[in-house]
Amino acid sequence: MHIQNAWYVAATAEEVTVKPLRRRICNQPMVLYRDSNGAVKALEDFCPHRGAPLSLGFVEGDNIVCGYHGLKIASDGRPDSMPGQNVKNFPCVKAIPSLEYGGFVWIWPGAPEQATRDALPSLPWAEGDDWAYGGGLFHIKCDYRLMIDNLMDLTHETYVHADSIGQKEIDEAPVKSRVDGDTAITERYMENVSAPPFWQMALRANDLADDVPVDRWQICRFSPPSHVLIEVGVAHAGHGGYSAPAQHKAGSVVVDFITPETDGTMWYFWGMARTFKPQDTEPTESIKQGQGKIFTEDLEMLEQQQANLEHYPGRRLLKLNIDAGGVLSRRIIDRLIKAEQNVPAV
Amino acid sequence: MHIQNAWYVAATAEEVTVKPLRRRICNQPMVLYRDSNGAVKALEDFCPHRGAPLSLGFVEGDNIVCGYHGLKIASDGRPDSMPGQNVKNFPCVKAIPSLEYGGFVWIWPGAPEQATRDALPSLPWAEGDDWAYGGGLFHIKCDYRLMIDNLMDLTHETYVHADSIGQKEIDEAPVKSRVDGDTAITERYMENVSAPPFWQMALRANDLADDVPVDRWQICRFSPPSHVLIEVGVAHAGHGGYSAPAQHKAGSVVVDFITPETDGTMWYFWGMARTFKPQDTEPTESIKQGQGKIFTEDLEMLEQQQANLEHYPGRRLLKLNIDAGGVLSRRIIDRLIKAEQNVPAV
Amino acid sequence: MHIQNAWYVAATAEEVTVKPLRRRICNQPMVLYRDSNGAVKALEDFCPHRGAPLSLGFVEGDNIVCGYHGLKIASDGRPDSMPGQNVKNFPCVKAIPSLEYGGFVWIWPGAPEQATRDALPSLPWAEGDDWAYGGGLFHIKCDYRLMIDNLMDLTHETYVHADSIGQKEIDEAPVKSRVDGDTAITERYMENVSAPPFWQMALRANDLADDVPVDRWQICRFSPPSHVLIEVGVAHAGHGGYSAPAQHKAGSVVVDFITPETDGTMWYFWGMARTFKPQDTEPTESIKQGQGKIFTEDLEMLEQQQANLEHYPGRRLLKLNIDAGGVLSRRIIDRLIKAEQNVPAV
Structure with missing residues (x-):
């Protein structure tokens, strides 16, 4: 498992x-x-x-x-x-x-x-003081892989997080998923969209206008055993999007360390690492509040999804293109578990 | 099940x-x-x-x-x-x-x-405005059939509901039970008894004296899958009992829709339908309060009975004449389940 | 069991x-x-x-x-x-x-x-009025035999009850365990030690100085099915310890009636019987308060020990000399259960 x-x-x-x-x-x-x-x-x-x-x-x-x-x-x-x-x-x-x-x-x-x-994974905020990190911890009654699925398919933001980071264009933007060694990557880029409330807040925190069109990106990276780091951000439209110079954008890394407790429960260490105003504690706190509220919206969904899957253990689920990130991540997990079981027990 | x-x-x-x-x-x-x-x-x-x-x-x-x-x-x-x-x-x-x-x-x-x-069963209060209905919903941790047993043997009123609808004469009046097609019926008639508190209230609500001898009736009808409707009432003694003209009696139908949730839990939709003062909302509310209080008295008994039966799964119970209503109802259920299982699955 | x-x-x-x-x-x-x-x-x-x-x-x-x-x-x-x-x-x-x-x-x-x-066991306080008894009842989520182990090895007092009856010398004093018919006995004697807080309180209640060296004893007796009675006390050092005349000592009997509820839960009737000031209700109450507080300290340990043993059902535990009291008690239980199973069922 x-x-x-x-x-x-x-x-x-x-x-x-x-x-x-x-x-x-x-x-x-x-x-x-x-x-x-x-x-x-x-x-x-x-x-x-x-x-x-x-x-x-x-x-x-x-x-x-x-x-x-x-x-x-x-x-x-x-x-x-x-x-x-x-x-x-x-x-x-x-x-x-x-x-x-x-x-x-x-x-x-x-x-x-x-x-x-x-x-160990290399964590940028642990390696220099040009990064700040803040986060929290949730205990969730679901298989840890449901959380990986959740984070490797951000179309759910449109529905679960409609008031904060969701927007219609997420659904509409195509997603590209691939595997690079033991890493699964799924990327989505949206151009010339309006910034949802969370990103308006981040733009203001970066001293940028929050009412102009932006380019938005989401680059999710799964790495074993169960870490998901997501580069997210917005840039004022027309400055190069993800590659725009720092003065035109607000970006950060959503950090998700997902730790199985039992087969049906998990610990979720969530947080955000950022490069803007890293010495300033006020944004750390306000981002943590906002992010905590957003991730709380996933809890009921994940726990009832777990209950449904336990009730119908034999059911096959769909694997759509948007699910590719989770599917590829699970394949990496399965491959590594199998490799471990083939070596002599220690 | x-x-x-x-x-x-x-x-x-x-x-x-x-x-x-x-x-x-x-x-x-x-x-x-x-x-x-x-x-x-x-x-x-x-x-x-x-x-x-x-x-x-x-x-x-x-x-x-x-x-x-x-x-x-x-x-x-x-x-x-x-x-x-x-x-x-x-x-x-x-x-x-x-x-x-x-x-x-x-x-x-x-x-x-x-x-x-x-x-569908035909519900008189759904078919005309000479009826009024009020009721409530309980979640109970017991097999739904224990509730059918409960309602098809009203001798328990003497013990569980001693302060409201119970009276010694229920125990003493013989009960007659029979099957008519897919319906099980159990009837009891008591003559020249005093009205217990709930029925005194109903008599007053019908502008009838509450301190004179009455004839009382209980006619329980089980119909599949798990509905029990009970004609109950009292008439001033000597006017024909159940068949007395309307101006001498207070009667109603206790409505029990019993819905299995799981094998050991159920939803209980209870209520009362009446013909007296059907346009008047005050009796609807006071009857609902009284009935809710009465049915609450059954909950602990049913849940602990369930716990006892789970603890001793092999135990055989007695089937007395008073239990005939429940026994006949369960036989109808068993027969219909068996008939369903013999037809090709759909 | x-x-x-x-x-x-x-x-x-x-x-x-x-x-x-x-x-x-x-x-x-x-x-x-x-x-x-x-x-x-x-x-x-x-x-x-x-x-x-x-x-x-x-x-x-x-x-x-x-x-x-x-x-x-x-x-x-x-x-x-x-x-x-x-x-x-x-x-x-x-x-x-x-x-x-x-x-x-x-x-x-x-x-x-x-x-x-x-x-029945003979209980001195039931047989004469030169004894007083006070106690309480706990419900504990553990196999009743874990409580027997607990009481037949009082070295745990040093750790679990460090603030009341524990003292370093308990660990250091050798323990002697033996079986006498169906009784298991484990004894420990400490000489010339300082009295821990609970015993200082008892000395004062006996009108004895609480700041002088004492001899201390603990004689635990298991008897079937699951009773543990423990003679405990202190005497001013040099007067004969356990055998000292009454005016130099404070002693009592810790009473533990341990009743299995299910395989993993139990009722614990705890108390203390004493001969000093038996007519006086104040010490009964203050001892009960103190003892209740002390035994509460065992609850979390016993319930988590039970959880650990259920998690690793195959694990073998150590049986040290200090565990002999519990080991001998369990052997008596096992022998008597086996004897019961060999006789024809009644």
């Missing part, structure tokens, strides 16, 4: 503290915490002594102490000590590779020896 | 508007709406594009537009159009025969070609 | 009145009530007529009347009467042996002929 050997966003950086956090990811209960140096750690949330959740314990230096009977576990999962006990032959707790990058805590559910830092 | 080829009450007329309504009936999720002419329509609540519920969409003329990506479905279930798509080969949505009658929206879960208007 | 032929605490004496109480014990739904003489009675909560719960009925003398159609059941389960019916051949309701003792209502889920009063 999901790729094992990949980095998933497990939490925002702020969520993980010295107070342990229980979270289930890809069906595995895990405990996330920071050691006394602030480094993030992840372990299976199961004490080998009596099965208590380590997340009800506490951090001591680099270790976590089970809150039931005091078994102390090192951050590599080895039992460190327990009052009155020789822990030498105690089983280890499964250590889950974890790291912090771009404002997120990432975990790797699969084979630890394959968990290299290079396998 | 339930008859397919029959009209079920799906909603009250007021519940169905141009804003689509999702309701599950006989295990099928469906969307109910009115087109721009006010005609009621019902479709399976599943968009063939991606499985989204059509009930989150909107009505446009005679059509419903999926709120996810804009597939427009005609009220006969045929795909009408979709921006940028040729829908000619899209699969149809299952159209569910529906109509409006007697203040209710009715649907037919089975073979559409058998769904004729004649198969 | 649990012993059948044994007395379980079903309710506190105050919970059972003439208003019937529904409770599920060892997976069986039962109704508990008092007859008009105040004697406690227990029946399966299932009316043989239509499966309604008898607990929605009412008590009439020694009998319970079903609240649906009036079948009256004697307290031995025999149908007594029903309006208009001859009940001679009606099936009986299963009568469940029950009695009142020590402030509790006890029931016997197994063979009624084996349910003798001698099989």
Whole structure:
């Protein structure tokens, strides 16, 4: 159902503290915490002594102490000590590779020896201070792939988000989808349209007129295991659209880290990265408010779609040209899962 | 578990508007709406594009537009159009025969070609203005047949509704039950008894003394798929009881449309139809209040009875003479279900 | 999963009145009530007529009347009467042996002929007025055996109850566990330690200094089916510890009656029996408050431990020396269940 050997966003950086956090990811209960140096750690949330959740314990230096009977576990999962006990032959707790990058805590559910830092996606806002990022987190009761479908076909904006980013021209503009290695890309360009309310706001934030025709673009990129980054923006019409010089446009990157919790539920880390006024916190906050409101509109649709698909498990769905982005993304997922299953288990 | 080829009450007329309504009936999720002419329509609540519920969409003329990506479905279930798509080969949505009658929206879960208007029960208050009707709707977590049992054996009034319509004489009066074609009938007549509080109220509403002995009757009629109509009333004693002239009695019809939602849950459309003061809205409201309070008393009993029967699925129950009404009704249901299953599937 | 032929605490004496109480014990739904003489009675909560719960009925003398159609059941389960019916051949309701003792209502889920009063545990506070008892009731979503494990290994006090009864020396003091017939015993003695807050409070309540070194003891006794009584206390150091004369010590018995509801849920009747100031109600109340707060700290741990064990059903847990009390208790349970299954069913 999901790729094992990949980095998933497990939490925002702020969520993980010295107070342990229980979270289930890809069906595995895990405990996330920071050691006394602030480094993030992840372990299976199961004490080998009596099965208590380590997340009800506490951090001591680099270790976590089970809150039931005091078994102390090192951050590599080895039992460190327990009052009155020789822990030498105690089983280890499964250590889950974890790291912090771009404002997120990432975990790797699969084979630890394959968990290299290079396998992380490169996030521009993590690499320089000419970017700003803001976002939030939703828990949604649906298969994570329904969210990938959602984001790789933005025609839904016309219907679900009619009051903010939707506009009739999205439906009418043809979409082009393709695969480039393990990335699926779906692009749509609209010329000489009026800017919908969200983009009027962004134009004003960029000190640009909001009542003139614009060229608009949406370039969605899926990459494994389940990330979707979308370049979106508008330029005053006639200046080159996506390629227009900076002073004529307002653009940003919609960031979607989609993390399966169980087969039918997911964590949705959504946000927006932008290059305009990156030092200014006011737009960060107002964009986050607007985006949070927009993404809330998807929740009921996704959860009822999930309920419908569970009610009719055998039904075949349509795969239209607009669905190609999702279809290509799912094919990449399926291919990588299959490849993982063919290699010897680790 | 339930008859397919029959009209079920799906909603009250007021519940169905141009804003689509999702309701599950006989295990099928469906969307109910009115087109721009006010005609009621019902479709399976599943968009063939991606499985989204059509009930989150909107009505446009005679059509419903999926709120996810804009597939427009005609009220006969045929795909009408979709921006940028040729829908000619899209699969149809299952159209569910529906109509409006007697203040209710009715649907037919089975073979559409058998769904004729004649198969509707005849409701007197729908046919002339010498009747008034008022009622309400409950959602109950029990098999719909437990409600049929409940209504076809009114001895429970003595216990469940002791303060309103119950009285000792119900228990003591013999009951006669019989089958007439596809109808099960159970009758009870009590002579020279005192009127319980609900009937004292009804006598006063008819400008009759409420403190004199009365003859009381209860004639319960089950008809498929799961309707129970009960003639109830009291007459001042010695005037002929059920057959007494109108000026000596207060009578009405308890109306029970019982609609399976799932195997263990149901919709209960309850109400009362009366001939006295039919133009007067005050009694309609006070009867509805009283009846709603009475039927609320059944809810906990039915839901805990359901829980008990699920806990002991193999247990055999008693079938006493007082249970004959329910037993005969269930036999009619079973016979009709069996007959449906013997005909080729449609 | 649990012993059948044994007395379980079903309710506190105050919970059972003439208003019937529904409770599920060892997976069986039962109704508990008092007859008009105040004697406690227990029946399966299932009316043989239509499966309604008898607990929605009412008590009439020694009998319970079903609240649906009036079948009256004697307290031995025999149908007594029903309006208009001859009940001679009606099936009986299963009568469940029950009695009142020590402030509790006890029931016997197994063979009624084996349910003798001698099989009750002897509770000192029920036998003389030199004892006082106070306690409460929790509903917990875990296998009842996890609670037995909890109480037969008090090292968890150091972690779960660090602010009240926990102290480092518990971990460090060796524990001795043994079996004596059907009883499992685990003992721990600590010498010359400081008293933790709960015991400082108890010392003061006994008019003893709370700031001097004490000897502390914990003697846990499991007895079937699932009772744990724990002698606990402190004495001013050097006076003989557990065996010190009464004027140097404060001691009591922690009382734990653990009753399975279903396989994954339980009722926990907790309390404390004491010999100091038994006529005084103030300590009863303050101890109950303190103990209630302490036992609340276990709830989340037990419920998440249960969730973890359900998530990883195959996992083997460690059995350390500190776990011996729980391990020995479970062995007694398993042995007695096996013995019950080898005798012919009754």
